Amino acid sequence: MLCFRVARNGRHLATAGVPDFGVLSSILTWVRRPDDESNAHPELTLHVGGSVGRQYREHLTWCDVPIHAGDVLTLEVREDLEAEAPKERRVDAEAGLDEVGRLLARKKHLEEWLAEVNEALRECGAA
Template sequence: MLCFRALRNGRHLTTAGVPDFGVLSTILTWVRRPHDESTACPELTLHVGGSVGREHREHLTWCYVNNIRAGDVLTVEVREYLEADPPRERRVDAEVGLDEVARLHLRRKGLEAQLADVNAELWERGAA
């Protein structure tokens, strides 16, 4: 099995791997927004995750670190034949096991909720 071994300043964070078929990712993200608290202190996060299952419907998280600092050394080793740590979080999509009509109903429900939020915001701004 191919694994990602993540380290921060030489200290082991996690070893992530999926058997057979799936997705494995390591994402380092920097965010600085103009109009909120991240202006003074940008967000710097590391996420090690992936997905497995038919159509990749089960999402896995091995590591989420939100206190990365300038000067930290982040290392990702791509290794073969390591044993992966168990994921800290597993989440299955709500659509798993649904037929196409049920999926469309679920999607419609989500879109109706988004539309209600947009209408409420327009009303608050006097633009409804």
């Protein structure tokens, strides 16, 4: 099995891997927005995760950690290691549904979101 072995400043963070078919990713993200606290304190995070299962509906997370300027990140791609169990597993709400079921679930989600938007507009006096 192909694995990602990830370390920060020489300290082991995770050995991630998925058997057979799936997705494995390591994402370093920096975010700074003009209109919130990230303006003064940009967000810097490392996420190691993936997904498995029919149509990749089970999402896995091995680590999701803050990173700081000066940190040294190491990512080794190895085939001679065994993956650790992920720290988090989440099954997609649409897993196991057929096309009609997925569309109905999305419709429900959008209706709930629209109700929240309408309420926020009422609170602002815009609706």
